[in-house]
Amino acid sequence: MTMKESERGDGGPGNGRPDTGADERPAEPAGLRGLAALLRPRVSRGQLAGGVLCLLLGFAVVAQVESTGRDTTFATARQDELVGILSDLGQRSERLRGDLRELEETRAELERDAEGETALEEARERAATYGLLAGTVPAEGPGIEMVVGDPGGGVKAINLLDALEELRDAGAEVVQVNNVRAGVDTYFLDGPGGILADGEPLTAPYRFLAIGDPHTMTTALNIPGGLVKTLQGAGASVLINPRAKVTVGAIRSP
Structure with missing residues (x-):
């Protein structure tokens, strides 16, 4: 048998053709395999660590925004709201100053009364002493x-x-x-x-x-x-x- 007749054999084992058994899957085209390889995610340890850091940074930014949001109430208020707030603060301040003046006046009156009572008591004591010395009491x-x-x-x-x-x-x-x-x-x-x-x-x-x-x-x-x-x-x-x-x-x- 010549080489050509051997190449035209029935394709059994050893005939040079691949085995095409029943469990063999059909081969994918080379183009699809390349596209799937490009679409498959490739994550390294460095990328994972960077993602975690970005997530933590995002939480920190949100917390800072919420904190500063409370402190910037006046900065974001309208002009008429600021005028109202200033007017209310001015009225409260004036009332407090009035209360302070009343307290100071009351304290001064009490001090005057105490000084007057002390002076009166001293005068009584002097009068009693003079009366004893003079023999009039x-x-x-x-x-x-x-x-x-x-x-x-x-x-x-x-x-x-x-x-x-x-x-x-x-x-x-x-x-x-x-x-x-x-x-x-x-x-x-x-x-x-x-x-x-x-x-x-x-x-x-x-x-x-x-x-x-x-x-x-x-x-x-x-x-x-x-x-x-x-x-x-x-x-x-x-x-x-x-x-x-x-x-x-x-x-x-x-």
Whole structure:
């Protein structure tokens, strides 16, 4: 058999032709295969990472736009809206300034009232002090009662004046002798009928009421060689009673 007859064989195996079994798919044309290869998506890792970054950037831009949108309300408002807003703000500001002025006036009034009340209280205290010094108002407080008996008539005006001065030096604020309120200009005189205090006659026993510290005055009167010893040397008896409350009711004419 020649080569040509072999090439015209029945096409079985080994005859040089491809196997065309029943499961063989028909071959696609070369042009379609090239087009499909061009249309098939080709995604690399770098492209995927770039896409994710773009997505995140988009979310950030949207969030920023929403945030700035709230801050640009006035920028996007119309002119008449801005005029209304400014007018409302001006009215509110004026009302607040008015409230502030009222509060400041109220504070000033309260301060004036407080200062006036303080000044009035100080004036009352000064008046009370002057009244006590002048002897024009009654007084009450702790002190002593000193009774000087003079059975022999040996007590003189100078002795009573010394008693008043000793009490004052010991801190007596108010002194009454019998029914006479002692003042800054009180004087004692020896008269034909006895001792006079500011022109008023005094009769024994001589009773001193003094408001002040009881202990200090008692100690001062009883010092060795002091008033008590002097009065006793003149034949008088001296009795001193400290008291928690002494009432001086005698007053002097203004």
